[in-house]
Amino acid sequence: MPNVLEITGLAKRSRQEGNEASSSGLLFSEVTATIKEPERIALLGVSGQGKSTLLRILAKLDTADNGSIALYGTASDGADPRRWRMRMGYVAQLPVMLPGSVEFNLRTVSRLHGTEYDRKLAERLMGELGLENLALSKPATELSGGEKQRLSLARSLMLRPDVLLLDEITASLDRGSKERVERLLLRWHQEEGTAMIWVTHDLEQARQTCGRVWFMGEGTLLEDTPADAFFRAPATELASAYLRTPAGRELEHS
Numbered sequence: 245m246p247n248v249l250e251i252t253g254l255a256k257r258s259r260q261e262g263n264e265a266s267s268s269g270l271l272f273s274e275v276t277a278t279i280k281e282p283e284r285i286a287l288l289g290v291s292g293q294g295k296s297t298l299l300r301i302l303a304k305l306d307t308a309d310n311g312s313i314a315l316y317g318t319a320s321d322g323a324d325p326r327r328w329r330m331r332m333g334y335v336a337q338l339p340v341m342l343p344g345s346v347e348f349n350l351r352t353v354s355r356l357h358g359t360e361y362d363r364k365l366a367e368r369l370m371g372e373l374g375l376e377n378l379a380l381s382k383p384a385t386e387l388s389g390g391e392k393q394r395l396s397l398a399r400s401l402m403l404r405p406d407v408l409l410l411d412e413i414t415a416s417l418d419r420g421s422k423e424r425v426e427r428l429l430l431r432w433h434q435e436e437g438t439a440m441i442w443v444t445h446d447l448e449q450a451r452q453t454c455g456r457v458w459f460m461g462e463g464t465l466l467e468d469t470p471a472d473a474f475f476r477a478p479a480t481e482l483a484s485a486y487l488r489t490p491a492g493r494e495l496e497h498s
């Protein structure tokens with residue numbers, strides 16, 4: 245059985261020389277990791293390390309300057325981006341709603357990928373995300389930020405991807421909605437066996453929802469370790485400092 249995901253030597257050049265993350269002209273380099281079994285991984289690190297950029301590269305929404313990615317043995321190089329994204333679902337920090345109704349947005353996946361619209365699943369997801377009272381005919385662009393965020397998650401789950409890339413998806417949610425999302429994703433993982441790479445600055449969330457931590461620092465993936473070990477005693481001084489004062493964490497509570 246091939247590994248879920250193999251990331252080998254990924255590098256991304258900085259847009260500007262002298263980027264804070266690195267003086268080498270690289271945003272990050274030598275990012276190497278393997279997901280053997282579908283796990284839930286928290287991708288942590290101070291702001292500006294390139295966590296979102298890494299997720300976008302994994303989803304083929306951006307390109308790496310070096311390295312390779314294989315999903316269940318299929319290389320991303322040469323893969324059709326649309327087909328790739330059916331298996332590697334990316335949920336953005338700032339979700340983009342298509343002009344059209346809530347239902348139009350929910351149907352996006354089946355429309356784009358030529359699959360059947362699963363109304364039952366859509367209803368179940370909307371219910372579990374606390375959106376059961378949202379009129380399906382409402383223009384999606386008129387939803388609140390938190391509603392858009394949850395609709396965008398439901399839209400991505402409709403694809404039943406192999407890997408879910410979650411980019412600070414609860415940052416704009418109230419506590420109740422945040423907990424619903426966490427519960428849904430835990431259950432989804434158990435039922436569907438979906439691997440997850442979850443960028444968050446909410447350390448409590450990372451601790452409660454993820455079994456492994458990838459910590460980005462010094463322009464690379466500095467630690468790849470079980471979550472309990474990371475939170476008990478991280479291997480690097482940088483990660484210890486981050487656990488004391490994770491820059492960007494305040495965004496979560498503002």
Ligand SMILES: Nc1ncnc2c1ncn2[C@@H]1O[C@H](COP(=O)(O)OP(=O)(O)OP(=O)(O)O)[C@@H](O)[C@H]1O
Nearest residue numbers: 257258259260271290291292293294295296297492
């Ligand atoms: N080639 C590049 N692609 C993307 N971002 C780049 C690039 N070169 C430099 N940058 C800068 O590096 C930073 C990377 O941002 P990114 O959102 O990926 O980091 P992050 O670790 O997810 O940060 P945050 O935790 O604040 O969301 C940004 O400041 C961006 O402007």
